[in-house]
Amino acid sequence: MLELSGINKTFNAGTIDEKVLFRDFDLSIDDGEFVAVIGSNGSGKTTMLNIISGSTDVDAGEVVVDGIVMNKMKDYKRAVKVGRVFQDPVRGTSPSMTIWENLSLADNKAKRFGLTFGLNRVRKDFYRSQLEILGMGLEDRLDTAAGALSGGQRQALALIMATLVRPDLLLLDEHTAALDPKAADIVMELTDRIVKDKGITSLMVTHNLRYAVEYGTRTIMMHDGGIVIDAKGEEKASKTIDDYLKVFNTISIETGN
Amino acid sequence: MIESLIIGILEIGFIYGIMAMGVYITYTILDFPDLSVDGTFPLGIAVTFVMINNSINPWLALIAAFAAGCIAGVFTGIFNVKLKIRNLLCGILTMTALYSVNYGIVGKASDFLGMDSVTIFSQTAPLFGSGHIAMYSKLIVVVFIALFAKFALDWYMRTKSGFLLRSVGDNEGLVITLAKNPGTVKIIGLAISNGLVALSGSVYCQYSRAFNVGGGTGTVVMGLAAVIIGATVFKKIKFMKVTTGVLLGMILYRACISIALKLGLPSQNTNMAITVLFIAALMLNEFVLKKNKPGVNKNA
Numbered sequence: 001m002l003e004l005s006g007i008n009k010t011f012n013a014g015t016i017d018e019k020v021l022f023r024d025f026d027l028s029i030d031d032g033e034f035v036a037v038i039g040s041n042g043s044g045k046t047t048m049l050n051i052i053s054g055s056t057d058v059d060a061g062e063v064v065v066d067g068i069v070m071n072k073m074k075d076y077k078r079a080v081k082v083g084r085v086f087q088d089p090v091r092g093t094s095p096s097m098t099i100w101e102n103l104s105l106a107d108n109k110a111k112r113f114g115l116t117f118g119l120n121r122v123r124k125d126f127y128r129s130q131l132e133i134l135g136m137g138l139e140d141r142l143d144t145a146a147g148a149l150s151g152g153q154r155q156a157l158a159l160i161m162a163t164l165v166r167p168d169l170l171l172l173d174e175h176t177a178a179l180d181p182k183a184a185d186i187v188m189e190l191t192d193r194i195v196k197d198k199g200i201t202s203l204m205v206t207h208n209l210r211y212a213v214e215y216g217t218r219t220i221m222m223h224d225g226g227i228v229i230d231a232k233g234e235e236k237a238s239k240t241i242d243d244y245l246k247v248f249n250t251i252s253i254e255t256g257n
Numbered sequence: 258m259i260e261s262l263i264i265g266i267l268e269i270g271f272i273y274g275i276m277a278m279g280v281y282i283t284y285t286i287l288d289f290p291d292l293s294v295d296g297t298f299p300l301g302i303a304v305t306f307v308m309i310n311n312s313i314n315p316w317l318a319l320i321a322a323f324a325a326g327c328i329a330g331v332f333t334g335i336f337n338v339k340l341k342i343r344n345l346l347c348g349i350l351t352m353t354a355l356y357s358v359n360y361g362i363v364g365k366a367s368d369f370l371g372m373d374s375v376t377i378f379s380q381t382a383p384l385f386g387s388g389h390i391a392m393y394s395k396l397i398v399v400v401f402i403a404l405f406a407k408f409a410l411d412w413y414m415r416t417k418s419g420f421l422l423r424s425v426g427d428n429e430g431l432v433i434t435l436a437k438n439p440g441t442v443k444i445i446g447l448a449i450s451n452g453l454v455a456l457s458g459s460v461y462c463q464y465s466r467a468f469n470v471g472g473g474t475g476t477v478v479m480g481l482a483a484v485i486i487g488a489t490v491f492k493k494i495k496f497m498k499v500t501t502g503v504l505l506g507m508i509l510y511r512a513c514i515s516i517a518l519k520l521g522l523p524s525q526n527t528n529m530a531i532t533v534l535f536i537a538a539l540m541l542n543e544f545v546l547k548k549n550k551p552g553v554n555k556n557a
């Protein structure tokens with residue numbers, strides 16, 4: 001489904017701040033995999049997502065999603081195949097528009113936004129049923145502006161919106177990091193359910209090692225633009241939080257931070 | 258006496274109100290402080306002036322002015338989206354260029370329409386006869402056009418295209434995730450906005466029967482004032498559309514100016530009055546009405 005090959009990326013090339021992040025970086029993700037990505041700050045997790053979604057260009061290498069080379073495509077064109085939920089709940093919704101309006105927008109993704117009626121009345125009951133699953137009472141607040149919701153509610157809404165039209169690949173960029181522990185758990189469980197129900201190939205960056213252990217079909221640990229752990233199947237099932245922490249600590253001692 | 262003063266205020270208020278609805282699109286919805294307005298308002302005047310001078314149907318002049326404004330708005334949008342020029346500067350550039358364009362269209366700095374030229378007002382006046390209602394003939398035509406523009410805009414904002422326009426000012430990243438180009442959406446918004454502004458200029462031209470190349474100065478400030486009054490003072494009234502608030506805001510604003518002029522303010526000081534009233538509206542917004550709402554801080 002996703003093929004990153006020979007990725008090179010250097011920031012601030014030619015200046016004293018030059019930082020070589022990726023050198024011949026390869027990653028291959030199969031159809032239906034749910035990959036959790038962990039790693040310290042600056043290890044390249046978010047940059048990797050940015051490279052896939054098109055918000056960052058690569059110096060060399062190929063980004064292939066579903067057999068299509070994406071390098072030359074603009075971010076909004078890649079969005080036809082790639083969905084994304086950000087760390088900041090504010091980024092996933094339109095705050096001045098109501099929940100219903102937001103869902104209608106998301107439901108029309110990649111289609112024509114012409115002069116027909118914007119609110120999707122036919123699917124109203126379906127939206128209600130999707131919101132009901134959250135158990136947040138949002139199903140009765142369809143006419144509330146998204147900006148009036150709490151962070152957890154907004155992120156749950158953003159997640160539903162990002163998956164309403166099933167993307168081929170879903171990028172989750174620390175999407176629970178800005179939420180309180182309870183809201184984070186709710187959003188994480190919702191993520192797991194949606195990803196499984198719809199069979200969406202997903203790439204989730206997280207700092208929460210527990211999520212990386214408990215959820216997903218494969219766990220990748222990144223460091224300094226490379227992959228230091230890549231566990232799936234039984235290997236993933238046998239790994240505990242301590243196993244990942246050990247590697248974290250070793251790396252920290254080596255690099256002195 | 259009072260009646261004719263009020264009619265005059267309402268006429269001018271509704272005419273400029275159309276312009277203010279255009280400013281509402283850029284300033285409030287797109288979050289784009291668009292100064293093109295000071296050039297597209299006289300652009301509408303210039304286009305209309307020449308057409309009417311050439312005895313072309315005055316209603317057609319309204320449409321032509323709207324189209325000319327749309328094109329000017331597209332330029333502002335392209336400066337910003339494609340050439341990556343800062344939004345404030347884009348408007349200033351378009352406004353500056355339009356000064357030459359407007360001069361070029363009319364061929365001189367100022368002029369009056371001939372006495373026998375046909376405008377939407379002269380054409381419709383016979384319909385109202387010669388009784389007391391004749392006093393209201395211009396106002397009725399102006400209200401008709403302003404309400405038409407208002408309902409068209411309200412309708413557009415409820416369409417899918419309108420939804421996209423509303424979301425781009427709110428959250429550009431969301432439009433990208435919807436697999437749409439936010440730049441294109443912005444350009445469309447600027448086009449509609451400046452189209453409305455030029456339409457307003459067209460009505461103003463037929464109302465005042467004059468062209469003045471420098472006549473656009475201060476337009477955007479008036480528009481912004483009406484938007485701010487409309488979005489704050491009239492927001493308290495439930496079930497009232499923002500567009501209605503903007504129209505009423507402009508009428509209130511024009512009333513203040515007209516009263517100031519009536520009380521003896523020399524007309525060359527009108528722009529000063531416009532500015533002072535604008536600041537007053539902002540301060541009212543900031544310190545009186547939003548006192549208990551932290552985090553809302555968006556002055557022009």
